[in-house]
Amino acid sequence: MEKVYAYKNLFNLAKDADAFLVETEFSSFSQYVIKKDELENLISKLKEINKKVYLRCDRILLEDEIIKLNEYKEIFLHSDGIFFEDFAFVEIFKNHPKKFKLVFFPFESFNTLEEAKILLNHGIDIVILPHGNENLLDENSNCDKFGISCIYNEILFMSRRKLLSLKDIDNNETHFIQESTRLSKQIIKETNVGTLIYNEKKEIIKYPKNIAFLVYDTIFIEEN
Amino acid sequence: MTRFELLAPAGDLDKLKVALLYGADAVFIGGKKFSLRAKANNFTLEEIKMGVEFAHNLGKKVHVTVNIIPNEKELEEAKKYIKELVKIKVDAIIVSSVALMEYVKNNNLPIDVHVSTQCSVSNSSAIKFYKEEFNIKRIVLARECSIKNIECMKKEIDTEIEIFIHGGLCSSISGRCHLSDFYTQRKANKGCCAHSCRWTYKIDDDKKFLFGCKDLCSISFFSKLLDLGINSFKIEGRMKSIHYIASVVRAYRYYIDAYEKNMLNEEVINFCNKELLRCESRDYGKSFFLGKIDKSDMVEYEKKEVNNEFVGYIRVIDDKIFLIPKTLIFKNDCFEMIVPNKIDSQIIKIEKMVLNEEEVFDTRHVNDKIEIFVDKNVCDYAILRKIK
Numbered sequence: 082m083e084k085v086y087a088y089k090n091l092f093n094l095a096k097d098a099d100a101f102l103v104e105t106e107f108s109s110f111s112q113y114v115i116k117k118d119e120l121e122n123l124i125s126k127l128k129e130i131n132k133k134v135y136l137r138c139d140r141i142l143l144e145d146e147i148i149k150l151n152e153y154k155e156i157f158l159h160s161d162g163i164f165f166e167d168f169a170f171v172e173i174f175k176n177h178p179k180k181f182k183l184v185f186f187p188f189e190s191f192n193t194l195e196e197a198k199i200l201l202n203h204g205i206d207i208v209i210l211p212h213g214n215e216n217l218l219d220e221n222s223n224c225d226k227f228g229i230s231c232i233y234n235e236i237l238f239m240s241r242r243k244l245l246s247l248k249d250i251d252n253n254e255t256h257f258i259q260e261s262t263r264l265s266k267q268i269i270k271e272t273n274v275g276t277l278i279y280n281e282k283k284e285i286i287k288y289p290k291n292i293a294f295l296v297y298d299t300i301f302i303e304e305n
Numbered sequence: 306m307t308r309f310e311l312l313a314p315a316g317d318l319d320k321l322k323v324a325l326l327y328g329a330d331a332v333f334i335g336g337k338k339f340s341l342r343a344k345a346n347n348f349t350l351e352e353i354k355m356g357v358e359f360a361h362n363l364g365k366k367v368h369v370t371v372n373i374i375p376n377e378k379e380l381e382e383a384k385k386y387i388k389e390l391v392k393i394k395v396d397a398i399i400v401s402s403v404a405l406m407e408y409v410k411n412n413n414l415p416i417d418v419h420v421s422t423q424c425s426v427s428n429s430s431a432i433k434f435y436k437e438e439f440n441i442k443r444i445v446l447a448r449e450c451s452i453k454n455i456e457c458m459k460k461e462i463d464t465e466i467e468i469f470i471h472g473g474l475c476s477s478i479s480g481r482c483h484l485s486d487f488y489t490q491r492k493a494n495k496g497c498c499a500h501s502c503r504w505t506y507k508i509d510d511d512k513k514f515l516f517g518c519k520d521l522c523s524i525s526f527f528s529k530l531l532d533l534g535i536n537s538f539k540i541e542g543r544m545k546s547i548h549y550i551a552s553v554v555r556a557y558r559y560y561i562d563a564y565e566k567n568m569l570n571e572e573v574i575n576f577c578n579k580e581l582l583r584c585e586s587r588d589y590g591k592s593f594f595l596g597k598i599d600k601s602d603m604v605e606y607e608k609k610e611v612n613n614e615f616v617g618y619i620r621v622i623d624d625k626i627f628l629i630p631k632t633l634i635f636k637n638d639c640f641e642m643i644v645p646n647k648i649d650s651q652i653i654k655i656e657k658m659v660l661n662e663e664e665v666f667d668t669r670h671v672n673d674k675i676e677i678f679v680d681k682n683v684c685d686y687a688i689l690r691k692i693k
C-alpha cells in the first residue's frame with residue numbers, strides 16, 4: 082500500500098507518507114500558481130528524501146490550458162505520476178514511461194466497479210474511487226489498481242465562476258455560507274480558477290487493507 | 306435539413322411534435338429511467354417509438370438521454386434499455402457512463418453515441434480520447450467553453466460537436482455539484498436536482514448571498530457560433546412549456562435560416578430577441594462564451610415571477626378544433642396565434658367553446674380538451690398567447 086498525503090510544506094511532512102500529492106497550476110484547488118522551476122525544485126527535494134511525488138492535476142481543462150499543459154509536460158514526467166480527472170491527460174501522456182502513473186482521481190464520474198475496470202483498460206494505471214463508492218471494494222477484492230481517499234473534506238460544489246469576486250466579497254478570506262432556512266454552514270473558497278464549496282468536517286473512511294493507494298487528502302484540513 | 310442541427314428538448318410527445326414542427330432538426334428526450342430530468346414527464350418506450358416515427362417521417366432525428374451515473378443494478382438495466390432503443394431506431398443516445406460507451410462499441414450496436422455535457426469535455430485532447438477509446442460520434446461540450454476555445458479546439462479534431470445555446474445553466478461545472486444531494490438527498494447526478502444553487506444563502510452570518518446564474522441566451526453572438534461550423538446547437542429545457550419550446554425553436558430556426566441565406570440583419574435579430582424575452586421570466590446572460598463571466602451573468606435578486614403569456618394550444622383532430630387551455634379563457638377572448646413555419650402571427654377570436662357537448666363560456670380546468678370555433682383558419686399545435 083502506498084500512502085499518499087496532500088503536500089502542504091516541507092516543514093510539515095507526514096512521517097508515514099510514501100508519497101506526496103503536490104498542487105499544480107492544473108489543480109481544482111490551487112489558490113496560487115506554482116512556477117515551473119519551483120515545481121521542478123520541489124520534485125527533486127522530495128525525491129532526495131525518498132518520497133514519491135504525484136502532481137494534483139484534477140481540474141477539467143479548457144483548450145488554452147491544454148496548450149499550457151504541454152509546456153509542463155517534461156517537468157511532470159520527472160514526477161511519479163499525475164492525479165487527474167480530465168481524460169486529456171491520458172491522451173497527452175499516452176506513451177509515458179512505465180514508472181510514471183496516470184491516476185484517475187474523479188469527483189463523481191462513476192458508481193460501479195465495472196466502469197473503474199474499463200478505465201484501467203484505456204490507458205489509466207490507477208483508479209481512486211470517487212467519494213461514497215468505497216464500498217465497491219472489500220477485503221476480498223483485487224485492489225492492486227485501486228485507491229481510496231481515507232480522509233477528506235466533502236466537496237459540495239465546484240465552479241469556474243469566481244463567485245466571491247463577482248459579488249464584491251473579499252476573495253482572500255475564508256467565508257461561510259448558510260442556506261437561509263438551515264443551520265449548517267459550509268465553507269466557500271475562491272481559487273485562481275473558480276469557487277469551491279465544501280464541508281469543514283473531515284470524512285474518515287474505512288478501507289480494505291490490500292488497497293494499492295491510500296490518499297490522505299488533507300488539503301483543507303489542519304493537522305494536529 | 307441545413308448543415309447545422311437545431312436540437313430541441315421535449316418532455317413529452319406533444320412537446321416533441323411541437324419542437325419538430327416549429328423547426329428543430331432533432332429532439333432530445335428522456336425515458337422513464339436513466340435520464341437526468343426525473344421530474345419531466347418523460348417517455349415510455351412505446352412513446353419513444355411513436356416519437357421516432359413522427360420525427361423520421363419529417364426527415365428528423367431523436368436522441369435519447371441515458372446520462373445518469375448508474376449504480377451496478379442500473380447499469381445492467383441501462384444496457385438492456387439501450388438494446389430496446391436500437392430496436393425502435395432511435396438515432397443517438399447521450400451517455401456519460403464509460404461502461405455504456407464500451408457496451409455499444411463492443412456490441413457494434415447501430416446507434417450513435419454522444420458524450421453528455423455531464424462529462425464536462427472542454428478540450429481537444431479529451432475529445433480525441435473519447436473518439437479513439439470509445440468510438441463516439443459526438444461530444445456535447447462543457448458549458449464553460451468560450452468561442453475562442455471552441456475555435457482552437459475545432460482545428461484539432463474531426464469529431465462532431467454539440468453546444469448548448471439557450472436555457473438554464475448550472476452555476477457549478479456540470480456533474481460537479483452535490484448541493485442538492487447534501488441539502489435534500491435529491492441527487493443531481495441521478496436527475497433529481499432541487500436547484501439548490503438558486504436558493505437564498507447568507508454569507509458570514511449576515512449578508513444575503515445568491516450564486517445562481519442567469520439562463521443562457523446566445524442570440525446576440527449566435528452568428529459567431531455558426532461561423533465556427535459547430536454541428537449541433539442545443540436548447541435546454543425538457544421541463545419547459547410547449548410555448549417556450551415553440552418560441553425558442555422558432556426564433557433560432559429563423560436566425561439560422563437567415564444566416565444560411567445570407568439575410569441576417571438587425572430586424573431578424575430584434576425579432577428573435579423579442580420572441581425569446583416573451584417566453585421566459587428568468588433573466589438572460591451569456592455564460593462563458595465571450596471568455597469571462599461578469600456580474601451581469603449572475604442572478605442579483607430573487608425573482609419568483611412566472612411567465613403568463615401562454616394561454617393554450619390548438620389540436621386539430623378529425624377536422625374538429627380543440628383548445629388545450631393553460632389558463633382561464635372566456636368566450637370572445639382574442640389571442641395572438643403563432644403557427645409552425647410562419648413568422649407572422651395572427652389575432653384569433655374564440656367565438657364558441659364546447660365541453661362535453663355543452664356550450665361553455667369559460668375554461669374551467671387547465672388541460673381540458675375543449676372544442677372551439679374561431680374566426681381564422683388554424684392548424685394543429687398552433688400556440689395561443691396574450692396579445693402584446
Ligand code: SF4
Nearest residue numbers: 475476482498501502
Ligand atoms: S444545484 Fe445548481 S449547480 Fe448544482 S446541479 Fe443543481 S442546478 Fe446545477
